[in-house]
Amino acid sequence: xxxxxxxxxxxxxxxxxxxxxxxxxxxxxxxxxxxxxxxxxxxxxxxxxxxxxxxxxxxxxxxxxxxxxxxxxxxxxxxxxxxxxxxxxxxxxxxxxxxxxxxxxxxxxxxxxxxxxxxxxxxxxxxxxxxxxxxxxxxxxxxxxxxxxxxxxxxxxxxxxxxxxxxxxxxxxxxxxxxxxxxxxxxxxxxxxxxxxxxxxxxxx
Amino acid sequence: xxxxxxxxxxxxxxxxxxxxxxxxxxxxxxxxxxxxxxxxxxxxxxxxxxxxxxxxxxxxxxxxxxxxxxxxxxxxxxxxxxxxxxxxxxxxxxxxxxxxxxxxxxxxxxxxxxxxxxxxxxxxxxxxxxxxxxxxxxxxxxxxxxxxxxxxxxxxxxxxxxxxxxxxxxxxxxxxxxxxxxxxxxxxxxxxxxxxxxxxxxxxxxxxxxxxxxxxxxxxxxxxxxxxxxxxxxxxxxxxxxxxxxxxxxxxxxxxxxxxxxxxxxxxxxxxxxxxxxxxxxxxxxxxxxxxxxxxxxxxxxxxxxxxxxxxxxxxxxxxxxxxxxxxxxxxxxxxxxxxxxxxxxxxxxxxxxxxxxxxxxxxxxxxxxxxxxxxxxxx
Numbered sequence: 232x233x234x235x236x237x238x239x240x241x242x243x244x245x246x247x248x249x250x251x252x253x254x255x256x257x258x259x260x261x262x263x264x265x266x267x268x269x270x271x272x273x274x275x276x277x278x279x280x281x282x283x284x285x286x287x288x289x290x291x292x293x294x295x296x297x298x299x300x301x302x303x304x305x306x307x308x309x310x311x312x313x314x315x316x317x318x319x320x321x322x323x324x325x326x327x328x329x330x331x332x333x334x335x336x337x338x339x340x341x342x343x344x345x346x347x348x349x350x351x352x353x354x355x356x357x358x359x360x361x362x363x364x365x366x367x368x369x370x371x372x373x374x375x376x377x378x379x380x381x382x383x384x385x386x387x388x389x390x391x392x393x394x395x396x397x398x399x400x401x402x403x404x405x406x407x408x409x410x411x412x413x414x415x416x417x418x419x420x421x422x423x424x425x426x427x428x429x430x431x432x433x434x435x436x
Numbered sequence: 437x438x439x440x441x442x443x444x445x446x447x448x449x450x451x452x453x454x455x456x457x458x459x460x461x462x463x464x465x466x467x468x469x470x471x472x473x474x475x476x477x478x479x480x481x482x483x484x485x486x487x488x489x490x491x492x493x494x495x496x497x498x499x500x501x502x503x504x505x506x507x508x509x510x511x512x513x514x515x516x517x518x519x520x521x522x523x524x525x526x527x528x529x530x531x532x533x534x535x536x537x538x539x540x541x542x543x544x545x546x547x548x549x550x551x552x553x554x555x556x557x558x559x560x561x562x563x564x565x566x567x568x569x570x571x572x573x574x575x576x577x578x579x580x581x582x583x584x585x586x587x588x589x590x591x592x593x594x595x596x597x598x599x600x601x602x603x604x605x606x607x608x609x610x611x612x613x614x615x616x617x618x619x620x621x622x623x624x625x626x627x628x629x630x631x632x633x634x635x636x637x638x639x640x641x642x643x644x645x646x647x648x649x650x651x652x653x654x655x656x657x658x659x660x661x662x663x664x665x666x667x668x669x670x671x672x673x674x675x676x677x678x679x680x681x682x683x684x685x686x687x688x689x690x691x692x693x694x695x696x697x698x699x700x701x702x703x704x705x706x707x708x709x710x711x712x713x714x715x716x717x718x719x720x721x722x723x724x725x726x727x728x729x730x731x732x733x734x735x736x737x738x739x740x741x742x743x744x745x746x747x748x749x750x751x752x753x754x755x756x757x758x759x760x761x762x763x764x765x766x767x768x769x770x771x772x773x774x775x776x777x778x779x780x781x782x783x784x785x786x787x788x789x790x791x792x793x794x795x796x797x798x799x800x801x802x803x804x805x806x807x808x809x810x811x812x813x814x815x816x
Contacts, residue, residue: 257530257747284656288750288778292765305750305761305778309656309672316750337659340786348493363486363815372494373774 232313234259237281245271260303260316265328268319272334275306275315282308283315289331289341291349293323293374300326300349300374321351330356348373451479456800458487464561464804465811469788473797481792481800483785489815496775501527501742502601504775509595511777512813515554517547518755519762519777520599525680526762527601529749531742538731539603540682545724546589546598547753548717549616552623553582554756555710555717562707562805563634566643571634578626581619588612601742603734613725620718627715635711644707645698648791648803652701658790659783662758663713664807667693667706674754686723688716703799703806710808743770757781757808781813 234252238261241249249271250262263271275283283306292301297320304317321328330353331338342353343362350371353359361368369380382388456469466487472479492511496504508519521543528535535543560575583593588609590598598605634640650660655668665672673690675683691712693705746768752761758780765774784807792800 255747257749286659287759288761288763288776290763290776290778292774303763305763309670312677335659336654336657336790337783337786340782344782361486363489365486372491 232281232311234261234315237261237275237313237315240278240281241271241274244274258316260318263317263319265319265321268317269329269331269334271317272304272306272331276334280311282310285309286331286335286337286341287314289338289345291345291351291373293349295323295375298323300351302328302345302351304331326351327354328352329354330359332356347371350374456481456797458484464809465814467785467809467811467814469800469804471797471800476796478792478795478797478800480789483788485785485811485814487815488812490812492816493775493777496772498771500770501744501772502740504772505600506595506597508777509597510812511779511816512755512757512760512781512810513595514557514810515550515756516594516596517543517550517598518753518760520596521547521681522751522753522755522760522762522777523764523775524599524601525751525753526749526764527742527744529751530744530747530764530766531601531738533602533735533738535603535681535735536732537682537729538607539733539735541724541728542604542608542733543599544682544686545616545721545728546586546596546604548721548724549582549586550596551717551756552714552721553579553586555714556582558756558805558808559630559634559707559710562802562808563640565801565805566640568634568637568640571630574626574630574633578623585612585616585619588615600734600738602738603732607733608728617722617725620722623718624715627711627718631711635708641697641704644704644802644806645702647698647703647799648795648806649699650701650787650791654787654790655701658787660758660787660807661780661783662754662756663709664706664758664780664784666691667709667806668701669693669705674752674759678752680751680753682724683720685727686720688720688723691716703802706806706808741770743768755780757784757810757813777816779813779816781807781809781811782816784809785814 238249238252245267248264248267252259252261275281285307287305287307289304292303294301299320300323302319302321306315319328326349328351330342332342340362342356343359345351346353346359347361347363348371360366365383370377379388451474453470453472456471458466458468468484469481470484471481490510492507495507505520505523508523509516511519556575556579560572563571586596587593589612590596590606650668652668652670655665655670669692671690671692676690691709693700693709695705696708697704744766746766748763748765750761750763752759760780761778763776764772767773788803791803795803
């Protein structure tokens with residue numbers, strides 16, 4: 232089934248909560264109202280003929296200009312070999328949407344990742360914790376306005392150029408070498424091989 | 437840091453919470469499992485990932501389109517050809533670039549060799565986790581030859597960086613075809629030997645058959661992909677079902693788990709699907725080498741400074757660890773607005789909490805090994 236056929240079926244069932252597929256030359260998608268997303272997804276999964284049994288991907292894109300974080304859901308049906316892309320807009324300031332964990336179990340980890348990196352809260356999620364970053368990390372790195380925190384528990388994320396460090400080590404080693412090196416042999420040592428009888432009288436360096 | 441404390445919950449029975457990892461040799465990388473056990477039997481094992489998070493997706497927003505290619509190697513460094521290819525295909529879809537046929541063949545050849553290499557590592561280390569050391573050496577020995585071949589092809593042995601947006605970086609070197617065909621002849625014999633050495637070993641079978649069964653329904657629900665999905669009896673392979681590149685031209689079978697020694701979806705099925713897949717990959721490489729057309733290896737007029745129209749593209753490739761999808765969003769500038777890599781290991785980790793309940797600790801090792809997770813691919 233193509234996206235527009237699926238759109239017609241969804242439209243018949245959910246009315247205006249399904250947006251119009253935007254005019255695009257690329258891959259089509261369907262905008263879905265945030266409040267109905269769980270019902271829509273359950274319908275997509277359970278309706279014969281649609282059978283979207285595989286939640287391929289759930290991720291997000293931050294759009295500060297529109298002031299939304301767009302949650303993008305890729306679905307695939309193993310049976311009919313058709314794919315569908317849904318998009319749900321959430322407000323950037325209070326990013327929140329219902330969890331799809333009850334529909335596809337795989338959404339559990341995907342949602343944790345989106346929560347971790349974008350700060351979207353999934354209501355009804357059984358175990359919404361950070362997944363990649365430490366629990367006490369500040370900020371959501373994949374947001375466009377994320378500012379680095381300058382370190383975490385004394386581990387700095389600023390590092391000087393390794394070449395500078397190498398040069399310093401080199402300089403230290405060279406100074407050390409110069410200090411430990413034997414002092415240059417006194418001038419009388421130079422003619423020593425030329426005059427063997429004089430050798431015993433030469434003071435040892 | 438509560439999770440770092442080993443503690444007894446109750447003095448009267450044997451319940452414990454302990455850390456399995458992050459530096460455990462059989463976790464295949466830096467992963468921690470917080471394991472709740474009652475004596476030797478697991479209540480559950482909760483994976484704690486993120487130790488190798490390198491924010492590759494964020495890096496993708498900062499480099500230009502071609503500049504991100506070396507980073508994709510690091511998404512899955514055991515089989516780096518697949519993220520290369522996945523990213524290249526996604527950007528090609530954005531840029532509407534048509535890849536020459538010869539380049540597509542070269543991609544298929546390099547990817548299938550990488551698949552064999554990856555499976556050899558996976559199966560060898562799996563046998564080692566179970567307690568058999570020798571198969572690992574056999575696997576690594578064969579992989580070494582593949583590494584040599586790939587090195588001759590693209591100069592790198594691990595992080596290949598071979599595919600380019602619009603084609604591949606280098607054409608076949610002289611004499612490479614013959615060398616590879618000779619290797620494949622040897623490899624087909626090796627597979628028989630490998631089966632005799634380990635796959636049909638009675639002790640090995642008993643360690644894996646009927647262990648950690650994942651039903652097909654669960655496998656789909658938890659988003660397992662690749663050999664893990666097929667091991668559970670679901671007949672799906674992106675190469676055949678949603679063909680990309682040159683795969684339509686090849687004749688190959690998709691091994692599906694059917695309870696080879698135990699029941700459908702146990703560790704042995706996942707293991708043996710991989711063994712059979714190596715044979716099929718060898719078949720594909722052979723066909724590709726014999727049929728490869730002459731021609732260009734890069735599309736004409738691929739700009740250095742890529743500025744795709746605003747839009748987005750999703751690519752799916754069948755990596756060694758199952759379906760890998762790259763989702764690239766462009767806003768019309770020369771840097772990607774968003775790069776997303778969906779990887780097989782990430783979703784495979786999600787099922788461990790469920791699948792591990794009731795296993796013995798030693799069988800948890802078998803489960804992790806049979807899912808073939810690679811830590812950098814989980815964390816990215």
